[in-house]
Amino acid sequence: MAFEDVWKKISWLYYQYILVTALYMLEPWERAIFNSILISVAGMAVYTGYVFMPQHIMAILQYFEMVQ
Amino acid sequence: MYCYPEDKVQHTACNGSSGLGLYSRPFIESFEETPMLVAVLTYMGYGILTIFGYLRDFLRDWKIERCHVAREREEQRDFVPLYQDFENFYTRNLYMRIRDSWNRPICSVPGAKVDLVERVSPDYNWTFDYTGKVVEGVINMGSYNYLGFAENTGYCADASAEVTMKYGVGVASTRQEMGNLDRHEEMEELVAKFLGVESAMAFGMGFATNSMNIPALTGKGCLILSDELNHASLVLGARLSGSTIRVFKHNNMQSLEKMLRDAIVHGQPRTHRPWKKILILVEGIYSMEGSIVRLPEVIALKKRYRAYLYLDEAHSIGALGPGGRGVVDYFGLDPRDVDVMMGTFTKSFGAAGGYIGGRKELLEYLRSHSHSAVYAASMSPPVVEQIIASMKCIMGEDGTTLGRDRVQQLAENTLYFRRRLTEMGFIIYGNSDSPVVPMMLYMPAKIGAFGREMLKRNIGVVVVGFPATPIIESRARFCISAAHTKDMLDTALSVISEVGDLLQVKYSRHERLIYDQIQD
Numbered sequence: 001m002a003f004e005d006v007w008k009k010i011s012w013l014y015y016q017y018i019l020v021t022a023l024y025m026l027e028p029w030e031r032a033i034f035n036s037i038l039i040s041v042a043g044m045a046v047y048t049g050y051v052f053m054p055q056h057i058m059a060i061l062q063y064f065e066m067v068q
Numbered sequence: 069m070y071c072y073p074e075d076k077v078q079h080t081a082c083n084g085s086s087g088l089g090l091y092s093r094p095f096i097e098s099f100e101e102t103p104m105l106v107a108v109l110t111y112m113g114y115g116i117l118t119i120f121g122y123l124r125d126f127l128r129d130w131k132i133e134r135c136h137v138a139r140e141r142e143e144q145r146d147f148v149p150l151y152q153d154f155e156n157f158y159t160r161n162l163y164m165r166i167r168d169s170w171n172r173p174i175c176s177v178p179g180a181k182v183d184l185v186e187r188v189s190p191d192y193n194w195t196f197d198y199t200g201k202v203v204e205g206v207i208n209m210g211s212y213n214y215l216g217f218a219e220n221t222g223y224c225a226d227a228s229a230e231v232t233m234k235y236g237v238g239v240a241s242t243r244q245e246m247g248n249l250d251r252h253e254e255m256e257e258l259v260a261k262f263l264g265v266e267s268a269m270a271f272g273m274g275f276a277t278n279s280m281n282i283p284a285l286t287g288k289g290c291l292i293l294s295d296e297l298n299h300a301s302l303v304l305g306a307r308l309s310g311s312t313i314r315v316f317k318h319n320n321m322q323s324l325e326k327m328l329r330d331a332i333v334h335g336q337p338r339t340h341r342p343w344k345k346i347l348i349l350v351e352g353i354y355s356m357e358g359s360i361v362r363l364p365e366v367i368a369l370k371k372r373y374r375a376y377l378y379l380d381e382a383h384s385i386g387a388l389g390p391g392g393r394g395v396v397d398y399f400g401l402d403p404r405d406v407d408v409m410m411g412t413f414t415k416s417f418g419a420a421g422g423y424i425g426g427r428k429e430l431l432e433y434l435r436s437h438s439h440s441a442v443y444a445a446s447m448s449p450p451v452v453e454q455i456i457a458s459m460k461c462i463m464g465e466d467g468t469t470l471g472r473d474r475v476q477q478l479a480e481n482t483l484y485f486r487r488r489l490t491e492m493g494f495i496i497y498g499n500s501d502s503p504v505v506p507m508m509l510y511m512p513a514k515i516g517a518f519g520r521e522m523l524k525r526n527i528g529v530v531v532v533g534f535p536a537t538p539i540i541e542s543r544a545r546f547c548i549s550a551a552h553t554k555d556m557l558d559t560a561l562s563v564i565s566e567v568g569d570l571l572q573v574k575y576s577r578h579e580r581l582i583y584d585q586i587q588d
Contacts (some may be wrong), residue, residue: 015570018513019511019514019517019571019572020109020511020513021112021116021513022113022114022116022117022511022512022513023116023513024513024516024517025162025165025166025513026165027192030123034116034120
């Protein structure tokens, strides 16, 4: 029952995304191209953040002389 | 009654006269500003559509995809191109994708409820197939049926049927030759009496009334001051006349006064001779904004600076004023102050055609000098009879109070509908008394989505986008009718609220009434 509600909420959020970015008016294959480009760019950003975030945080803490 | 902080009850400061003297009732207009986030997202949406438009054009050009647009034949590829490809970019790539919201075929009389022919499209709106079914009882919020005279039963329809039996349908001539029936003369006298002018003349088409008569009134050496948002027929008539055209900001009396002063002081552009005449073109109700012209101020300006006034009452005749006599009646002014009163019979009278009313000398001149009078075929007898019957009904001359009841019903419906929509949180443009209600949608995908979702729930609406409106200000336009009962309006309002929540178009940033929040 809770899964149904969550599914409906996600489906409504996807509908809003489709309306705001005007993907609602495009054909399914065009939506697939746009979504894959968006997901790959977002995925690359998350991966880069995951790999480099510890080094960035250590560099900042060393700059502020909180840790050697 | 709702009151917004930025609403201005207009007090005029025209020529030092005390403002309150010109307006006998409050003039409440609101044009809420576009929220910044919504504007940015709308531009982003159009940007994405443009990129995909370029992609699709590339695919069509390289023959990877089938092209449905008009092209030259193979043998003529090297000639000067016949079809301008880039100009149709917007039509091909944006309009076509949501084209099923427009040109919907109707198969019954467009009254308060209408029947639509159902259609589906297998190839994304390039072609349509009819399923054979009819969608019945769709509540009609799009027809210009302000007083509910678009009906196929009743006194007006019976009168038209009788006249068809007597005179036939076609007239087979122009007004000047053999097409001037006695019904035409009676109709013109009735129109003159209705408007309160000396004389009137009717033409077969409202658009042609404007575009063919303005050239007869002005010519080279005259100045036309036209409102920013005037209808295409007025713009075409002004351009065809060959006069100098200057545009003043929409409904802005300071801009109009400045232009009048400049025109009189400086005269014609190079020779500085005085202008032969100055004509101000305004409309009664502007149908895309729902705003009403500030007529008392325009008339005061016109009298002071000795200009002529051409008032196009296409949407306001029959719909405004305690007696249904239009915007002049609404403000309580004298019809003799307006030099040329033009209007159409399409909207409130359920017929077709246009009229011009004014002084007797003006109309005698137009009868012989207007292109439309000399060359166009005259109006068909059943249409003329519908005009006569509906006008008598509104004036009360047929012995019933039906006309007066309808005018009152329209005013009540308008106030109720506008109040409820603003309480729900939509951005509504225009004057609080105008029966044309534009509701802002802004984003391109929501234009198509709104039209389709409303049709799924059995309500027919008109949605408008570029180029009829500025590119980010697309809207849905509701036209209230006296034929709508309160139940129909309530059904329509609850559906609009539901679709508004689904699409998230309740953009207004004014406080909503607590009553509405409890109901949610």
